[in-house]
Amino acid sequence: MVRAYRPPDFQSALTIMRENRAIPLAGGTDLMVSRRRWSGLSPFFAKPVLFIGHLEEIKRVEIDITNIKIGSACSLASLLEHREIPEVLKIVISQMATPAIRNIGTLGGNICNASPAGDALPVLYAMDASVVLQRKAEIRTLPIEKFITGPGETVLKDDELLTSIIIPKKSYNVGFYRKVGTRQANSLSKLSFQGLARIEEGKISDIRISFGAVAMTVIRSREIEEILIEKSGKEIEKLIPEVSSLYSAVIKPIDDQRSNIRYRKTISLKLLRYFLRTVLISKIG
Amino acid sequence: MKINFILNGKNVWVETDPLKRLLDVLREDFGLTGVKEGCGEGECGTCTVLIHGKIAYSCIIPVGAADHAEIMTIEGYRKTERYKALQDAFAEAGSVQCGFCTPGFVLAAESLLREDARPGETAIREAISGNLCRCTGYNMIVEGIKIASLKGKGLW
Numbered sequence: 001m002v003r004a005y006r007p008p009d010f011q012s013a014l015t016i017m018r019e020n021r022a023i024p025l026a027g028g029t030d031l032m033v034s035r036r037r038w039s040g041l042s043p044f045f046a047k048p049v050l051f052i053g054h055l056e057e058i059k060r061v062e063i064d065i066t067n068i069k070i071g072s073a074c075s076l077a078s079l080l081e082h083r084e085i086p087e088v089l090k091i092v093i094s095q096m097a098t099p100a101i102r103n104i105g106t107l108g109g110n111i112c113n114a115s116p117a118g119d120a121l122p123v124l125y126a127m128d129a130s131v132v133l134q135r136k137a138e139i140r141t142l143p144i145e146k147f148i149t150g151p152g153e154t155v156l157k158d159d160e161l162l163t164s165i166i167i168p169k170k171s172y173n174v175g176f177y178r179k180v181g182t183r184q185a186n187s188l189s190k191l192s193f194q195g196l197a198r199i200e201e202g203k204i205s206d207i208r209i210s211f212g213a214v215a216m217t218v219i220r221s222r223e224i225e226e227i228l229i230e231k232s233g234k235e236i237e238k239l240i241p242e243v244s245s246l247y248s249a250v251i252k253p254i255d256d257q258r259s260n261i262r263y264r265k266t267i268s269l270k271l272l273r274y275f276l277r278t279v280l281i282s283k284i285g
Numbered sequence: 286m287k288i289n290f291i292l293n294g295k296n297v298w299v300e301t302d303p304l305k306r307l308l309d310v311l312r313e314d315f316g317l318t319g320v321k322e323g324c325g326e327g328e329c330g331t332c333t334v335l336i337h338g339k340i341a342y343s344c345i346i347p348v349g350a351a352d353h354a355e356i357m358t359i360e361g362y363r364k365t366e367r368y369k370a371l372q373d374a375f376a377e378a379g380s381v382q383c384g385f386c387t388p389g390f391v392l393a394a395e396s397l398l399r400e401d402a403r404p405g406e407t408a409i410r411e412a413i414s415g416n417l418c419r420c421t422g423y424n425m426i427v428e429g430i431k432i433a434s435l436k437g438k439g440l441w
């Protein structure tokens with residue numbers, strides 16, 4: 001049996017996917033650990049593996065007037081070095097794993113892994129990112145929240161590859177990210193909070209709030225965000241209890257032993273209030 | 286699968302299972318035992334190598350993914366002037382006790398100094414955040430890297 005393919009280009013990779021339903025391996029930093037056997041043995045894969053980490057077509061960053069398009073196989077480290085990548089995304093990536101993992105691990109791998117603790121996800125949800133999926137006969141684009149359906153679950157078909165991530169260009173003048181984990185480096189985060197906003201003339205003109213690793217998938221509620229639009233500092237102060245209890249109702253923490261349910265929820269809501277009161281209101285002045 | 290790469294400056298190839306860990310290929314097929322296995326899952330940095338000048342963990346890289354890569358292990362790095370500077374500095378600062386972690390830290394230091402010849406404390410700690418040491422408590426290693434960057438002036 002053929003155990004692995006190393007296609008010369010992206011089109012050949014799609015052909016191999018169609019004919020073999022292979023497992024794509026970009027950086028392998030997730031796969032090599034989850035499929036690991038004891039020392040000295042190659043990891044175990046039930047299906048052939050398709051190396052995609054070297055394919056130039058999916059390692060590019062392209063910019064146009066409205067969007068930033070990031071190739072799925074761009075390493076996390078390469079994005080930190082890229083001038084056009086939004087600062088809010090860089091802040092998140094710089095806190096992921098360690099330098100050696102970031103040199104190899106890819107953005108596409110983090111998304112396709114669909115871990116509730118995937119650190120790149122909350123900021124991508126907040127920025128309204130979409131994913132471009134391609135197979136031999138079809139290309140489709142989906143919002144990231146439609147792509148990820150549960151822990152480790154996506155709508156990716158078995159002959160399909162994620163080719164790029166599209167982020168609409170927007171300018172935020174408030175950004176706040178906190179990751180609460182057991183150890184600074186390398187810890188898969190216990191929970192994370194992402195807040196982004198644009199303040200214009202003393203009022204909020206745009207706001208996005210997302211919570212990572214507290215539920216089956218990232219939590220973001222456009223309905224609750226809507227309540228805060230066009231509000232001044234004073235109005236937000238008054239709305240904090242209401243907004244906080246609305247989020248409390250949508251946050252349904254998963255208990256996977258890394259941290260108990262109540263702790264996750266309490267910290268998440270504390271971060272929310274800190275963001276609204278201390279970060280946002282003080283910025284509005 | 287036949288895999289070609291540049292190893293410590295030489296063109297080499299190996300005919301092997303492409304899913305074999307780069308760590309095992311380096312140790313078994315090339316006899317490079319400076320690359321060590323600690324955790325085997327990307328947490329400790331004892332298996333660190335340089336790929337295109339940047340640190341990577343060879344325990345979680347399948348060799349097939351390293352086709353055409355430029356790989357440097359401590360055995361290759363040992364022949365450089367920069368290594369000498371780091372070696373002296375590590376000796377001066379007492380950065381080495383049992384030595385098991387040392388090749389990884391030396392390569393992490395190289396990867397840092399190549400980008401930033403005069404790194405501050407924070408940058409040094411960030412650069413070695415993926416390497417564990419059970420003996421020294423890190424301060425002596427940070428010190429060693431600082432000394433290397435001062436005394437090895439002009440090398441990076």
Ligand SMILES: Cc1cc2nc3c(=O)[nH]c(=O)nc-3n(C[C@H](O)[C@H](O)[C@H](O)COP(=O)(O)OP(=O)(O)OC[C@H]3O[C@@H](n4cnc5c(N)ncnc54)[C@H](O)[C@@H]3O)c2cc1C
Nearest residue numbers: 026027028029030031097105106109110112118119162327
């Ligand atoms: C020690 C350590 C620390 C870590 N710390 C963190 C952390 O702090 N935060 C965090 O979020 N993650 C962390 N991770 C997890 C991991 O490094 C990241 O999720 C990384 O971004 C995965 O990228 P990759 O390219 O290595 O994925 P791979 O292992 O190559 O792939 C992951 C999954 O995605 C699929 N896939 C990859 N690319 C594509 C594609 N283009 N199309 C379709 N499917 C694809 C693969 O088939 C696989 O199922 C850590 C891992 C380790 C080992």
Ligand code: FES
Nearest residue numbers: 323324325330344
């Ligand atoms: S052995 Fe590779 S990081 Fe520990």
Ligand code: FES
Nearest residue numbers: 382383418419420
């Ligand atoms: S010197 Fe012993 S582990 Fe670092």
